[in-house]
Every structure is written in C-alpha cells, then in structure tokens.
Amino acid sequence: MKKHVTESEVPYGSEIKKLLPDAYFFDSYQALFENKNHTAIEIYLSTIRNTPRWVNRLMTLRNKVVSKLGLKDLGHLDELEWSKPVGDYRVGDRVGIFTIYSIREQEVILEDSDRHLDVKLSIYKNLDEKTFSITTIVHIHNFAGRVYMFFVIPVHKRIVPAVLVKH
Numbered sequence: 001m002k003k004h005v006t007e008s009e010v011p012y013g014s015e016i017k018k019l020l021p022d023a024y025f026f027d028s029y030q031a032l033f034e035n036k037n038h039t040a041i042e043i044y045l046s047t048i049r050n051t052p053r054w055v056n057r058l059m060t061l062r063n064k065v066v067s068k069l070g071l072k073d074l075g076h077l078d079e080l081e082w083s084k085p086v087g088d089y090r091v092g093d094r095v096g097i098f099t100i101y102s103i104r105e106q107e108v109i110l111e112d113s114d115r116h117l118d119v120k121l122s123i124y125k126n127l128d129e130k131t132f133s134i135t136t137i138v139h140i141h142n143f144a145g146r147v148y149m150f151f152v153i154p155v156h157k158r159i160v161p162a163v164l165v166k167h
Contacts, residue, residue, distance in 0.1 A: 023139055
C-alpha cells in the first residue's frame with residue numbers, strides 16, 4: 001500500500017523547532033503510520049528498514065565521491081544492528097548514518113556533524129497519533145558546506161519522500 005507523504009510545517013511541539021534559528025536549510029514531511037503505540041525511535045527504525053535500494057546505491061556513490069574530497073563515508077541509512085532491542089538505544093548510539101542526539105517517546109533527534117556542516121533529523125510523533133513528521137535541519141560552517149548542500153538538497157528532496165512512501 002502506498003503511503004501519502006506531504007511537505008509540512010516543522011511540528012509546533014517538537015524540540016527540533018528550537019534548532020531552526022540560522023539554519024541554512026530545513027524541510028519537514030509528514031506521513032501516516034499504522035501503530036499508534038510506536039515510539040519515535042520505533043517509527044524511525046521501521047521507516048529506514050525499507051529504504052529503497054536506489055537510495056543505498058546513491059549513498060554508495062556519494063560515499064565514493066566525497067571520500068576523495070576528505071569527507072567521511074557515512075555508510076547506508078539502513079546499516080545498523082537490527083537485533084538490538086529498541087529500548088537499548090541511548091543518546092550517542094549510532095543508528096545508520098546518524099548518531100542519537102536526543103531521544104524521547106514523542107521525538108528522536110539524530111545528527112551527523114563534520115567541519116563543513118551539522119545535520120539534525122527529527123522523527124516526531126504528531127499529536128494526532130496518526131501521523132509522524134521527519135524534519136531535517138542543516139547548519140553550515142563554511143563554503144565547502146554550501147557547495148555540498150548545493151548538490152545534496154535536490155537529491156534529499158527526492159530521497160525523504162521516497163523513504164517515507166516505502167514505509
């Protein structure tokens with residue numbers, strides 16, 4: 001069954017909203033989820049479990065290109081320890097290409113940082129308990145971060161909805 005994904009406002013009650021000031025880029029998408037008892041981390045894990053193959057192929061290409069430019073190889077979105085119990089995830093744990101920045105039942109914020117930019121990704125269980133939002137915020141540090149984002153933004157805007165639709 002295909003899920004309906006819409007671009008949306010950054011959720012009002014989310015912690016990620018506080019990180020918006022001075023962001024170079026941000027976007028937010030909303031999608032339905034079926035199990036209203038899931039926590040935000042459970043929603044994220046079930047979403048990335050079904051990452052489309054073409055997204056992982058793009059990540060492989062990205063990693064090859066940027067490693068030649070001195071940036072880190074992030075791996076794949078769904079590259080994580082699937083046998084790990086969801087209740088064992090803590091701040092600082094690696095989850096695919098991200099590290100947990102904060103974790104609550106309603107919202108998990110993941111991050112990745114380097115000398116060029118900081119990326120934060122929020123999975124927020126909306127108050128209607130039928131939808132969740134994924135919000136991405138990027139703060140850049142230098143010209144290299146701007147160049148990187150010039151190429152990443154159009155691809156990002158295709159990847160996030162594709163991952164959510166597959167959820």
